[in-house]
Amino acid sequence: MKKKIEQAIKPFGKERGNLIPILQAVQDNNRYISEDAISKIADKLKISEHEIYGVATFYTQFRFTKPGDHMVKVCLGTACHVRGGAQILDRTEKTLNILPGETTLDSAFSLERVVCIGCCALAPVMVVDDKIYPQVNSSDVGKIIAKHRSRHKKE
């Protein structure tokens, strides 16, 4: 993991302006921004870790806890909301036994509530990793999760 962070930081210069691109690169490589990563960035740019953390928490795109191996996103945008997205989210929460923003104990799944992913014609939509599940109903949720869980075990 340390190597991953160093790899992500390496290509950038030491200018302060590189902070956000570096944070993005670290999150791309390591999936979240750890304490370790922030202190490495601090050493490189000579900015205090607190300042970096302050910048990073300003943007919702950055995560500070290790996410699960699979990211489950349930859309509650206007179209999905109208077509019952809330029930899908509710069922997902119960199936995974976590709330949005949390990760399951076995760190297999993280759940996120999103607001429109740009395919309203397919509402209500649920996304696991990069796979989009269109027109989901409550009874599909269990199957979708189970499918990914079995794949997760094989991996």
Added chain:
Amino acid sequence: MLTIDGKEVDFKEGATVLDVAKNNGIYIPTLCTHSGLLPFGACRLCLVRIENMRGFPPACTTPAAKGMKIITNDLELNDLRKNVLELILSEHPHSCIICDQKELCEKYNLSPTKAGRVTGCTFCPNRDHCELKKVAEYLGIKEIRFPFTYKNFPLEREDPFFDRDYNLCILCGRCVRVCQETRGIGAISFINRGHDTKIGTAFGKSHLDGGCQFCGACVDACPTGALSARGSKWPGVPDKVTTTTCALCSVGCSLKLETKWDKIMAVRPDAEGPANQGQACVRGRFSIPALVNGANRLKYPLIRQNNRLVPVTWDEAAELAAVKLGKYLPRETAFLASPFLTNEAAYLLQKFARVCLCTNNIDTASFFSGPVIESQIKCSGMGAGAGTIEDIAKSGWIIIIGDDLLASHPVLTVKVNQARKQGAAVSLIGSERDINSRLVDICVSVEPSGYFPLISGILKIIVEKGGFDKNFVTGQCNDFDKLKNSLKKINIKTIAGTCGIAQDLIEKLTSTILASGRGSILYGPKILECDDPGQIIGLLFNILLLAGSPSGIVPLRDEANSQGVGDMGALPNFLPGYQHIADKDSLAVFENSWSAKLPNKPGLSYPDILDAAIKGSIKALYVTGGGIPREISLKQLDFLALHDIYPSPLFETADIVFPAAAFTEEDGTITSLERRVQPLYAGANPAGMSMPDWKIICMIAEKMNVKGFEFSSASEVFDEICKVNPLISGHGIWDLKLKGKFTLTPVEKTARPKRSILYEKPLWHYRGVDLTEKVSDIKILREKIFGGQDVQGSP
């Protein structure tokens, strides 16, 4: 030229509208601006009206421009500001600000009630300094029309020195900015965004874990009671405020002592202080009340009777000291001047030793004094550094060698940080702490044994590349050829090998010096661990002379007045003003003005006095606070007299103990590391019957029937000093005037008798009193920073 409220005024290029208003005596309310910080525009209270500008621009971030027509106050602006402040107050407990019984309440409820959680009224520790209240009164706010939201943050009280209650925070960002911009630490930051914004640390760490140095700059900058010094927040309005100089290190910060019931209750930095400009450090800001108000301060003179120290009157004690001291031969007596003494006390002590006891066995009890002063005199003819604290901020390059600046002289890091922001390259030679590495550009991690080869290498590169002022070096510096020849043998590659560092690191460091002539060298006590510290100083002077004017070299003395005590002649071989004891003419001058015959042979130095006291060839020793390493036993002595503020381990052997006043309890002067002579003013009366050191010496001299010690105040002593000591007259700060002759030091291994014992002393102390013992929070901090390792070796 611009017009402000109908008045035509001039302004300086780069001034903001707020600056122009301030300079012309016009008040614009503001909560987020603070002296020394860049404009931020957070509070939106300074909105003004400017002709031909859309909306209401904030005065603090709008640059003044030619022909501007500014209106700083009218009904609409006042309404707008009222609205803004009401919004701020809707998230800040405000019953104390808008209550109509406020005046009566403040008159009769003098001291704030101790309460954990501030909800308004008399519970706020910042009640007497509340800036919100002042602005609300100015705007005439009588009610808050918005519903009140209490943020319900937990109180943060786990860290030492100050408490944090972010329910009172208005997010002006002064604390964050002072920590980042001024101090260069960045221990706090804005966390999250929008409504969830809060001042905090990365991952919610404690300040102790997050690298906070507890300098208190954030507490001083806070306009509310969100940050409050724990030890001193409850006494309320002080009875008096005294501006004095801090005597806990040699930077010479100006401090305001707040006294109540004749006790120092709180200390704040003085915004007008020439050395610190409103900054302080953990020692000056937070530790003084606990240090000087300790319950076991010495209150009476003590003498040994039946193997016990018993309290007596001053008369008895002085009489006994006079009788006992008179019994010994000059060579059997010795004096140790504490480097924390005032100039007045140090001057009188050496006069006492030389006139009354006819001995030159007097030295400053600091290992950083003797060899340092000798080398300084050899290089530049002066027992001092060169250059001022202000010069550090203007440097193009800075080398810090042999000191942990952030721990020893935190206020100087403010200046280093200022220079760095203007593009200076800062190099650190010595062992590094993590936090330091972010404050400097080049870190060269070498042990003191590597200083000599490293500096030789730097000199070689400078001389080889010819990056120096040839006219100056050949015209005004002696021994340039000697230096050049001695550098021939040196090989950079071998040096890099011996120091265990990369060769290009030496080249990189040297290139910073060559790139910009003007710089500063700060050297600290770690150089004493080198084989020959005097020579290291000589070599550092070489760099300075080669780099040319107006560079500076500043000795990072630990003790507040080791400079002044040396200037005053508390040295075995020098009279006041570094006039050598063997020089007949200057001796005659002093014999004349003191009307006494003076000894003309140099006396024993500090380490020699210690050795002689252990061996027994010194029989009577007079110690004025600290300076005796713990592992030394003085049982061989016949007679030991002490000036102390607290009981010390030496009490077992002492024959007389005089209780001395602390620096907050006496008038006088001390001389900082930049040779600025600054005043001390008493903030409280001396504890118990204790007395300033100079008075004690006068009293004993009087009992010995010696003339020349009849002084009624410290200022009378100072007048005499000015008459005899050419250095102090005029109070000028000496800077390196490149007019005189200088001597370059050749790079040669010198043989020096190595001292076998490595004495240890506490890193933060006052007259031998370890701050970690007296101030419990300092102990917590020191253990965190240095992991329990709390001493520093000196050879």
